[in-house]
Amino acid sequence: xxxxxIQLETLACPSCLQKIEKAVKAxxxxxxxxxxxxxxxxxxxxxxxxxxxxxxxxxxxxSSIGYEVKxxxxxx
Numbered sequence: 001x002x003x004x005x006i007q008l009e010t011l012a013c014p015s016c017l018q019k020i021e022k023a024v025k026a027x028x029x030x031x032x033x034x035x036x037x038x039x040x041x042x043x044x045x046x047x048x049x050x051x052x053x054x055x056x057x058x059x060x061x062x063s064s065i066g067y068e069v070k071x072x073x074x075x076x
Contacts, residue, residue, distance in 0.1 A: 001047045001048065001049060001050075002047065002076055003045070003046075003047050003074070003076075004044075004046055004047075004048060004055055004058065004072060004073065004074045004075075005044070005073045006043060006044040006045075006046075006055075006058070006062065006069055006073075007042065007043055007069070007071045007072070008042045008043065008044065008062065008067050008068065009042065009067060009070065011037075011067075014039065016067065017037045017039050019065055020037050020044060020062055020065070020067060021035055021037045023061045023062060023064075024044060024046060024058060024061060024062065027048075027053055027057065028053060029048050029049045029052030029053030030046055030049075030053065030058065031046065031047040031048060031049075034046050034047035044062070055072050055074050058072075059072060
């Protein structure tokens with residue numbers, strides 16, 4: 001499992017948090033239990049299986065619902 005921290009644009013409302021969480025948890029290869037959206041820090045933290053999904057797909061899922069991804073950090 002890899003660990004990712006994704007920095008987003010500033011989140012404006014708690015419903016944004018729920019939308020992002022739902023989109024990320026829907027992805028195959030993401031550990032659903034690990035997904036945390038940190039509202040005040042505008043970050044998403046999660047664990048994912050690097051053989052099943054890449055960070056690019058996770059970023060795309062977030063940007064496709066209208067949230068800008070500033071940068072991502074992935075650790076093995």
